[in-house]
Structures are given as structure tokens and as C-alpha cells.
Amino acid sequence: MNARRRELFGLVLAGLIASVALASITLAQDAAISPDVVTWGALFLGLYVAAHIVVRRTVPFADGALLPLTAVLTGFGITTIYRLDADDGARQAVWIAVGVGVLVATLVWLRHDYRVLESYRYLFGIAAIGLLLLPSVPGLGREVNGARLWVDLGVVQFQPGELAKICLILFLAGYLREKRESLARGQLKDIGPLLAIWGAAMLVIVVTNDLGSALLNFGIFLAMLYVATGRAVFVAAGLALFVGGAAVLYNAIGHVQDRVTIWLQPWTDERVYCSLNGRLEFRQDCASYQLVKSLYSIANGGFGGTGLGEGTFVSPDGVQLIPYLRTDFIFSAIAQELGLIGAAAVLLVFMLFVVRGMRVALQADDGFSKLLAAGLTFGFALQTFIIVGGVLRVVPLTGITLPFVSYGGTSVVANFVLLALLLLVSNRASAPR
């Protein structure tokens, strides 16, 4: 069976999983399976089959697992979002459609040779910095939950951080491909730009209060630097710099301090000062409210979960028990309803995606392609780790999205761009010459 047949088979399977999930949600909510399930399932499958047809035409030799794995993840995401709020589910469906559209457009646009992107590397570098700083422009940025991550253009709102990540990877792939030899020899004149990137990462934390995206972008940078040079010492030095810088910022910025305190001590036995209402409260009732509620949600799932549509997210009088459930905390919703089995399955899908993405990097035969695929895949894994790790109290919680699963247009579209680039690299690597 060749890659494209496998892909189609995988997509049908993904469509079935999503449809069964949707059916069990309607069953739990209305004690009957809604006939709409068939329509929605068919639309979902149809959308991905359309993408599959374009993939056949544009990148026929690309990896056959990436698109189905994406379909499974978006399927998990959209059914969970639909279960929490039907209107948001419909909106997410539109975003997935837009995402597939962007995937198709990217594939068609770059089908001959995506490596033209390499020549725009500095443009991407500037774009990355610009996008990251955009939310802190007065009048444009909006502060949500203590961090400035959103840009409000009046008509549309978006999180430029997601796009910045891809621009950064494109820049680094081009830049490091060019400089890797001299960097590997450890010439001092090339250290300058690296320090500049470190400085930029710190600047991003300062102006946006966004520890998560700084960690993500800096992690991607170190990973790609390591792939390009093979010098672990760079990674060690980079990590030391980041930790040192973060420690300084920890003392200087209240928001960062709060996040770390919440992470280390979400529960207190005595009432501590609560900056939200100015009174003395238990920390679990105040600053760490979100994290703690999310942990309760996960714990309530247990081994087998409550079942789709059977989870507890709302109190009997309609009060939401867990904040940001559709975006930052979507993993806690999945973990409650599907239990350890389901949550582990979702994480397994992420792992499979990582394996396939890294395989593309291994197969690619030029430096730019290798760096690009490795960077994109590692970024995908690290982003998953930072948000789910935050929810699970492995790292301090920061507001970034779970790729393909969280509710949100920018995130979905950006990740489809990521997928398109991986497919393009894969196609070129596997194409017969």
C-alpha cells in the first residue's frame, strides 16, 4: 500500500473516530443519537478527503501519516469543543476548514520548490520579532489573563505568537544552514546574532509577560542550533543564559513570580494575600484557582473517564467550574471525559506525529530542509509539552494552545501551515530522482 492509500485509509478512520465521538456526545446530552452526526461526520471527512486530493496532486510522495494524525487531533479537539459549547464547535469547524484551505494554498504555492523560502530568511526573522512584539503595541494588543498575547484589529483578533513561531523556524533554518560551519568551529563573530536572539527572547518576556512563548521559541532555537552544529555546549550555555535571565526577570516581574509561586505551591493551608480581590484567601481559591480546578477535572476522570458528554464542567446553576476550558485547559476536559486511557491516546497521537515529523527531517537531503523539518517538529512537541505540562503542573502554567486541539483560529491555521511545510519537505525527500 503506498503512502497516499494509507493516508486515505487513515483519514476514513479519523472521520469514523470523530463521528463516533460526536454521536456519543449527542447520546449523552439528548438520550438519542442526533441525525446531524452523519452530516457533520461526512463534512469532516469530506474536508480532509479534499485535502487528500490536493496532496495527491501537489506532494504525491509526502509522508502518508501526517495528515491522518492531524485529522485525529482536530477531531478530538472539535468534538470536545462542541461538547462544551455547540456554537464554539461550529466556529472551530469553520477554522479547521480555513486551516485546510491554507494548507491547500501553501501546497499549491510551494509545490515546485519550497526552498525559495530560504532566500527570505532575514525577512522571516524580522517578521518573527515583529509579530511577537505586536501585541504590546498600544492600541493593538489586548491583555488576557495577565499576558499580552492578542492583537485586536477591530474586525479580527489573532494571536501572532503562533505565526511568529513558524517565521522564526524558517529564519533559523536558513540562517543556521548558512552559518553552521563557522558556528561549529566556534567563531566568536557568529555568537553575536545568537546573543541577539537570547536578548529578543528576554525582551518578549518583559513586554508581553509571556513566559510560555519565550520558552517555546528559545527552546526551538536551542534545538535547531544543536542540530546545525552538533555542539551540546551551545545548548548548555543557552539554557544557562535562559535560566539566568529568567531568574533575573523572576525577581523583576510580578507576573512571572506569580506563575512560579502558583506552580510550586498551588494549595495553601493558610490564607495568603490575594491580589485579585485584595483580601486574604487560600491560594487555591485565588491565584492558583485555574490550575487547581483543572487538576480536579483531570483527577475526576480517573482511569476510564466519565464518558463523553458525562463530565462535570458546569455547576447545576450554570456556573463554569473551569476557566479557559476550550483553549488552555482543553486537555483537562479530554482527560476528565476520556480518562487516562483517552488522554494517553491523545498524547500517543502527538508522539506519532513527532516521530513522523522527525523521520521527514532524517530523510531530507539538504541542510535547510533538515533544519526546517526538525525545527517544526520539535516546536510542535515543545509546545505540547509546555501547555499540557503546565496543566499537569510539570512546568509553570502559561497560556499557549495545544496544537490542532485547542479552540482558536490563529492556532489552527498556523499549525496547518506547519503541516504543509512538513509535507513539502517530505515530498521532496521521498520523490524519485
Next chain:
Amino acid sequence: MNRQIIRLTYVALLLVAALVVMTTYWQTWAAPGLAARQDNAIKRVAEFQIDRGLIFSFAPRQRLARNRQREVDGKTLFFRRYPYGPLAAHVVGYSTAARSRTGLERSLNDYLTASNANLSTALDRALDELRGKPIQGNDVVTNLDLDAQEVALAELGQNCGAVVALDPRDGRLLVMASSPSFDPNLVEADFGEISKITANCTPAAPLLNRASAGLYVPGSTFKVVTAAAALESKKYTPDSTFFDPGYCTVYGKQVNNFDTSRPYGTVSLRTALTYSVNSVFCNIGKELGAKRILDTAKKFGFYERPPLETPADERLASGLYRNGRLYYPARDTDVDAGRMAFGQERMLVTALQNAMVAGAIGNRGRLMEPHVVNRIVGPGGKVLEDTQPRLIRQAVSRTTADEVAEMMRLAVRQGTGTAAQISGYSIGGKTGTGETGVPGSNTTWFIAFAGEDEERPAEVAIAVVLQNQSGTGGSTAAPIARAVMQAILQGTENP
């Protein structure tokens, strides 16, 4: 570059694998701990899908907590109703979605929601789940005597205070009333109504279970403990004589009797307890030292949370308090033993503890573990837990207990506690009036035990405490104790 990419793959996979490990941790290892937390609103709301077990009084058998079904978003939810409202609100507590639980609703939540680790419960629960039926909780039968409880609450009236009555022979808690009380049905619907409750103390704090979490100056009721310590020391007998000048000198300062106008002159220990002569106990205290008295108090259960099935933080330990914390002196000289001996000097006691003291005296020195839960019954009628009487310890020797009991009987027959007499019953009691220095704000006490005759252990022990009184323990608390004991004794006679 391939070597680096392979290594990076391992790192990436390790990161995601760490997430699987941590998910496992939270969903299996840490889950029970999180489920038990008070601020876990998700668990609390999820448990509304369970047909929660009922809570009953013992006699007459009435439902103190029952369920009302309501459909919300296609789910059948079970909301709590408390048919007797304020009557047993502090013992039963409440279970609401919006606020945390209290009372037995909290401490017995596992039984009431059928999540206790019992094989038959687990089996029932699994079957219910498979059939798609709501899970049925286990019912709780308490020891509460509802009629006596009603008398207690009515007698307390607008006073802030508490009544605890138990059967000293087996520890069954028959009455636990705290005033002012509140209607647990309003906790979710209209909490504002509860915060508007007033009584003759501020804050009225209707949610506080004064019976087990209200700490009060014991006043002369503590003389029972001092007398027991004195007799146990073998240095004194009930006939030991003292000279009462009307006051006692402690650290060069004069500590007066309650009534200084009439010094008793030469008195026996027996007479001193009957008429509550401060100076005698003050001198005993100075002679024995604080630690000796406190050690006897410990035998009666002081310095530990009295064991009861209600949540631990709704029960406080009695003893000396300093800066809001329980305090045990390292040396005798750290505490004014003279004042402590008659119940001052920062000694604080709960009504529950004082009822245990009276009970142990009436039960020949045997201190029984108090129990408010009689038994727990599964949905099929199977008894899961059947509370058995348990001896905490022999608090004092039988001789000491009988001698103190005799003195307490004298106090009711002819001393300060005559208001507690019930014809046909043998009653021993001790009054207490804790002076706060402000007129009209005395804390008054009466502790007692009662039985049909002196030859057998007492059938009931009681402690009544009232805040902000202008009268004495004998005039304010003793009549309440009498009414409640009468309700219990006559209830047991004609069931």
C-alpha cells in the same frame, strides 16, 4: 546532522512521555487526595448525580436529610433537603454545589456517595453504573434523640450556647444543639438570610457548631476535674477540711469567692464542691500544681480532639490556650495553678468535652468514646458499619469517680444545682459561672449526669453552656439541663 536529529527525537518523545507519566499520576495516584479536598467543586458537583444516602435520627426515626430529584441538562441531579431545618443543622451539616460541605454530610461523604472502600458498596455501585442507573449512596442512622434535641434548641432560645447530651455507658450522642442555629436549606438558595441571623452575642456565627467547636471558660465546672485530681493524688479525701476566709491568695494577690460576703469558714472538700467554694480549690491547685491537674484533665480527654464522626476541624480540643493555640506548660510555675483549679487562667473547654467529663464521673470513671453515628446501611438494607461501644480509658479510679459523683449529687440535692432536680431520678451536677469582667456577659455552665438510682451507672450525661448571661450557671443553665435530661429519660422509659 542525522545523529543530532535522532537525539532531538528522543528528547521530544521524552517530553511527551513525561506528560503521559504525569497524567497517570494525577488520574490514579493523586486522584483520591484531590477528590477529598474541600475546594474541589468538580467532584462536589459530579456527586450530585449520585442518589445520596439519607441521614436519620435514632428515635423517633425521622429523615434529617433527604433528596429531591431535578433534571438539569438531561441529567438527573439529586439535591439535598433538610426536612427539620435548623433542628440538627450542625451535626448533619449541609451538602451544596456552590459551597463546601459541613457536618456529617462532609465527614461521611464517602459513605453517602457510595465511594467508600467496601466490597459490597463497590459492587452495587458498579452494577448501578452498568445499568445506567444513578448510583445509590448508603444511609446513615444517627444516635440523635430528636425530641430531646428539639427541647434543647427551644430551651436555648435566643441565647448563644450549646447543649450536648450523651449516654455515658456506651457513648451514644443523643443531643448536640448549638444556638443560634440555621436552616441548611437556605445555604444555597438564600445565604443572605443566614447571615442576617442574630442572637444575644456578636457575631452570632450561626454556622459555628458551638457544641464541639465553641471554646468557653469552664468556670467552676472544672472543679470536677480538680476534685478528681485531688482524690486521685491520695492527698485528699472528701472529708479533708479546709479553712475558707472567702478568698485565696495567689502570687500575693487575693482571689475572691463568687460570694465574698459569706466566708464558709472550716469546710470539707465535699461541702466545697457542693457550694462551689473557690478558695478551697484554689488551695488544692496550689498544692497539687498545674501539671498534675492537667494530667487528670488529659485522662478525661482534654488536649485532644474529642473523637466523634463529625469533621475534625469542627471539633476543638479543650485545655489551656495561649495566643489562640493549645498550650501545655513545661513547668508548674508557668501557670497559675490556683486560678486554673477553679476554671480560670485561660482554660477553655467545649460542651462536648464537659459532657464527657460528667459522663465519665457518672459511669464510674469509664470514659466512653462518643458516637453520633449508630450505623450505616447499604441500599439493600445491609448494615455496613455498626458502631460498637468503645472505652477510651478509665479516666479516674472507680472510687474517685464515685466519690466525685456523690459530691455532685449533693450539689444538686442541696447546693448550687438544685434547679436541675427531677423527681424519681438521681442526678449529680456542677454549675459554672465564668466571669468575663463585664456585667451581664458571664459564661454559664451546667454539667450533670442522671440515672434512676445511685447504684447503677448514669443513663445520661449533659453539658449546657450559655454565653452573655447575667445570672449564674445554677439559675440559667441548670434548668435547661433539667428539661433536656427529662426529655431523654422519659423518652427512654416509654419508647
